[in-house]
Amino acid sequence: MSLISKNRHNRVMVFIDLRNVLRSVELQAVETRLDLYAMTKQLVGPRDLVAAYVFDTRMPLDVQDSSRRFHDKLRYDGFRVVAREAYDPQRNEQKEVDVAMACEMVVHALRGHYDVAIVVSGDRDFIPAIQHVQAAGKMVEVAAFAKSVSNEVIRSADRFHKLETMPLLQMYSPDDEVFAAAAPGTDAKEEGVSDGEAD
Amino acid sequence: MARQIKDFLGDFGKHFGIEEHDLSPFTKVRILHFRLDAKGNISASLNGRPVFKDRSSEDDIKDGETWVCKVDMSRDSYYFASTIVKLDAQFYFELSRDQMDAIADNVWERHRDMINPLMEDRYRAAIAAKIEKAVRDAELESDERIEELEKTVADFERKDAENRHIIASLQQKLERCEGSPPPAPPSGGLFMPGPVQSTIVIHRSGPDELSSEGFTSHRYFAHFSADQKILLIRPHDEGNIICDVEDRTIRLGGLGKISYFDGPENVFAEYAPQYGGFLMRI
Structure with missing residues (x-):
């Protein structure tokens, strides 16, 4: 039971660290994908969603990039995709993404664009940003898979959502490969993300 | 003599x-x-x-x-x-048997006063040992029996508590159902005429097959939790799971891998307003 109650009139902004949350979804045996759309809808609930940001990296425009179509699909679904051109393929690392997301959280908080920030990441690099947002009088909720979140992050947040207890992994018909392959956002499926659905 | x-x-x-x-x-x-x-x-x-x-x-x-x-x-x-x-x-x-008996009788007659107390003491000790062993065995047996009965009582008490909990939960659900109409789903009106049941029975006929009278929509989304405990089946016009309207069956790839199938079974699923679909435990 939380001391802080949900106010359905709260303005909510969602910040998704895409690579961090995808790393936690490791169900190799089952053909399934993380449904970002359903996740955002479930996290926000009856509250007002101001904006949902997805932070990721992308390749330069002259390089073949399978995530580009996925980013487009997310934009189509209503996400604001911030894709930094800072992926290091040799070290399999993404750069600038954490700082970009932290800056976005703090800037919107200081400008009073939202009442509640939902951070979808277990990375403890966000703790200073979370504290600054809270200092600006906003509430911060953290959503992550329990195995990939540090206790410091959970303690910093005003509320913690366990993603593994939420029905977020989308299933497919067993004989539906053709359907899945033909569906928009197929490239994204290769990365373990579902394109979800638009209401 | x-x-x-x-x-x-x-x-x-x-x-x-x-x-x-x-x-x-x-x-x-x-x-x-x-x-x-x-x-x-x-x-x-x-x-x-x-x-x-x-x-x-x-x-x-x-x-x-x-x-x-x-x-x-x-x-x-x-x-x-x-x-x-x-x-x-x-x-x-x-010696012949008669001769031995005669000697024994003679010894007995001569030393009866001395032998009697010795024999009495010996028999008394033997009987006491036997009684003590019998009492010990009986106590051990009764202890084991008491232990078994205590376990049985504890099992019954646990089952009783579980049943009371289930009955209380069902009574609460019944009261809620009697007090308020079931919530309507957010979409799928074209394929879902009439009011939606708050609880449906889903029959699992195969590892990946689910069928129910409550599957009245043509398309569904199906999501499960990463801890593989709950499955959400949500009707939606753009759902990727096709439901055969005639036999009202959907097939979910990989369901048999996340929830072991050991024969056909019926599972209750409840309508969850926050998800807009039916939630079942897997």
């Missing part, structure tokens, strides 16, 4: 060819225990008089031996004894 001993000795006489009428009035058959006296002679004692071995007797008598002898009691101060047979282990083995 004296008569029996006399008969016993008479039997010996007959056994060794000595008849009663062969003996003179001063000659008697007696059992003598020979010892080495202070003067270095082997002698026995009878009626307070020393008894020495007769010269005619060929047997060699040693210190501590017991012999059946023919005793010449014609002298006043000492007697002479002619050996008949030595009473040793072999002698007792060769």
Whole structure:
């Protein structure tokens, strides 16, 4: 039971660290994908969603990039995709993404664009940003898979959502490969993300 | 008893060819225990008089031996004894059953006062040991039985508590259902006419197959939690799971891998307004 109650009139902004949350979804045996759309809808609930940001990296425009179509699909679904051109393929690392997301959280908080920030990441690099947002009088909720979140992050947040207890992994018909392959956002499926659905 | 001993000795006489009428009035058959006296002679004692071995007797008598002898009691101060047979282990083995009984009876009659307390003590100790063992076994058995009963009682109490909890939960659901109409789903009106059931029964007929009368929509989304405990089946016009409207069956790839299928079963699913679909435990 939380001391802080949900106010359905709260303005909510969602910040998704895409690579961090995808790393936690490791169900190799089952053909399934993380449904970002359903996740955002479930996290926000009856509250007002101001904006949902997805932070990721992308390749330069002259390089073949399978995530580009996925980013487009997310934009189509209503996400604001911030894709930094800072992926290091040799070290399999993404750069600038954490700082970009932290800056976005703090800037919107200081400008009073939202009442509640939902951070979808277990990375403890966000703790200073979370504290600054809270200092600006906003509430911060953290959503992550329990195995990939540090206790410091959970303690910093005003509320913690366990993603593994939420029905977020989308299933497919067993004989539906053709359907899945033909569906928009197929490239994204290769990365373990579902394109979800638009209401 | 004296008569029996006399008969016993008479039997010996007959056994060794000595008849009663062969003996003179001063000659008697007696059992003598020979010892080495202070003067270095082997002698026995009878009626307070020393008894020495007769010269005619060929047997060699040693210190501590017991012999059946023919005793010449014609002298006043000492007697002479002619050996008949030595009473040793072999002698007792060769005794007849009647003779052994006669000896035992004799011993019993002579030492009854001494044997009785000994036997009583021995039997009393044996009976006490037996009683103690029986009590111990009974206590052990009763302890085990009590332990089993306590476990059974604990099981029943646990089941009772579970059942009470289930009944209370079902009563609460019943009260809620009676008090308010079931919530309507957010979409799928075209394929879902009429009110939506708050609880439906889903029949799992195969590892990946689910069917239910509640599957009234043509398309569904299906999501499960990463901890593989709950499955959400949500009707939606753009759902990727096609439902056969005739047999109302959907097939979910990989369901058998996240939830082991061990035969057809019925599962209850509840409508979850926050998700806009039916939630079932897997």
